[in-house]
Amino acid sequence: MKATTGIRARRLFDGHRWREGPALILIENGIIGDIDFSGARCPEGIEYIDLGESAVLPGLVDAHAHLTWAPQGDPQNLATDTDEILLGRARRHADQALRSGVTTIRDLGDRGYATVSLQQEYRHGAVGPQLLTSGPPLTRTGGHCWYLGGEADTSPALTAAVDEHARRGVDWIKIMATGGFRTQGTNPWSAQYTREQLTAVVDTAHGWGLPVTAHAHATAGIAAAVAAGVDGLEHCTFVGEDGAVLEPRIVESIVQQDIWCGITIARPRDGLPVQTLSILEKKWGNVRALMAAGARIAFSTDAGINSAKPHDTLPRDLVYLTSQGFSPLEVLTAATADAAASCGIGTRKGRIAPGYDADLLAVPGTCKYSLEPLLEITEIFRAGRAVTRLH
Ligand SMILES: [Zn+2]
Structure with a gap:
């Protein structure tokens, strides 16, 4: 699968557990492909979004x-x-x-x-x-x-x-x-x-x-x-x-x-x-x-x-x-x-894993110990596209 977008974040919550990064989520046609934790560079020629110290969660x-x-x-x-x-x-x-x-x-x-x-x-x-x-x-x-x-x-x-x-x-x-x-x-x-x-x-x-x-x-x-x-x-x-x-x-x-x-x-x-x-x-x-x-x-x-x-x-x-x-x-x-x-859609939604729809949130810092950062969501992606840029 050839990715079109790469999203980098400090850590991610995959729907079940936290994983420390740096994490690079590669997205193709709105669907999550590979997730790289090695710190590798984003492949050339695709849209690259660096979320810095943010954590990424499933939508x-x-x-x-x-x-x-x-x-x-x-x-x-x-x-x-x-x-x-x-x-x-x-x-x-x-x-x-x-x-x-x-x-x-x-x-x-x-x-x-x-x-x-x-x-x-x-x-x-x-x-x-x-x-x-x-x-x-x-x-x-x-x-x-x-x-x-x-x-x-x-x-x-x-x-x-x-x-x-x-x-x-x-x-x-x-x-x-x-x-x-x-x-x-x-x-x-x-x-x-x-x-x-x-x-x-x-x-x-x-x-x-x-x-x-x-x-x-x-x-x-x-x-x-x-x-x-x-x-x-x-x-x-x-x-x-x-x-x-x-x-x-x-x-x-x-x-x-x-x-x-x-x-x-x-x-x-x-x-x-x-x-x-x-x-x-x-x-x-x-x-x-x-x-x-x-x-x-x-x-x-x-x-x-x-x-x-x-x-x-x-x-x-x-x-x-x-x-x-x-x-x-x-x-x-x-x-x-x-x-x-x-809701019967547990194989497509609610997780950050290969094959899942790239519906994602970015929050500042971490939501590990407090969920307050959910009140300060900085980016929302729906099928791999930033909602703030959709209209
Ligand atoms: Zn009701």
Whole structure:
């Protein structure tokens, strides 16, 4: 393979571990080729970018975002926004995320398949992050996020909805297995579907080659989704009458079935209801216990759902996690290599290794002992091209 670009840095994080350099990453057609640690000169005649004392990391992967949502807006307005408004918002938010260092986004709930339209724009040459889509999440009539248009109540209706999503070209099926915190009239403490209904969704989706991830706060909903054989669980909060308490037998099944736990990062803050705050305070201990049990964890944002979650929030959220008992290495891995694997693209994204897409970040110094440098990203490369120079 003949390289067209060489990027030199002091050290790199390859998605799993740190490697001291000098490192020379050779890129051909947007894909990483060789990585040289010998200190050899960059081959003649190719573009050479010397990042000096910087560290290079894989681009961040946000495994759970909502690009069509306005963080400051009322989500119920989504029900009446035009396709043009939805697409324009998704385009802007994807760009905002990319410029914060997020080079891959899995959208887990749009309306009108706006993110599928945006994905088409990228396929036809527009510049943006790698995008994975789910279209409107499946939910009960009047259930969590009903205003996104994915209402289906029975197994036949759910099966037909999955078929429609597949025909529209989504990458994932997202289903609201429980109520949520953001929809009036729904309850995160209760399941929205039976195990049989969820099984109908999983079987139909898998028939199309599509994986399924389930929004699941309530323990009863998590149990039903796990029994149905979902591929991922979003939030994975384990809320019941006694607060957020892990159920060991369900955790065991999650581990045995290799189900990804997509942990959305929430920061406790003034103004949240007491009930929500008490759950958040238990959240990180529960995540630690899931990890100790062997569950696979990815960290993500849920960007867009409220004013505390703008679309460039991921770097700041990751810094916050290191104040909650997670090491910089754990956090970085869960937001790069593991986040990519949780989205089913672990062989192309989230690592710096030969054959991977050259989606890269440069930060000053090192992120080994503190993730603060993530707030001062100096370069972002998408498929080997500097984002700052793309427009
Ligand atoms: Zn969400």
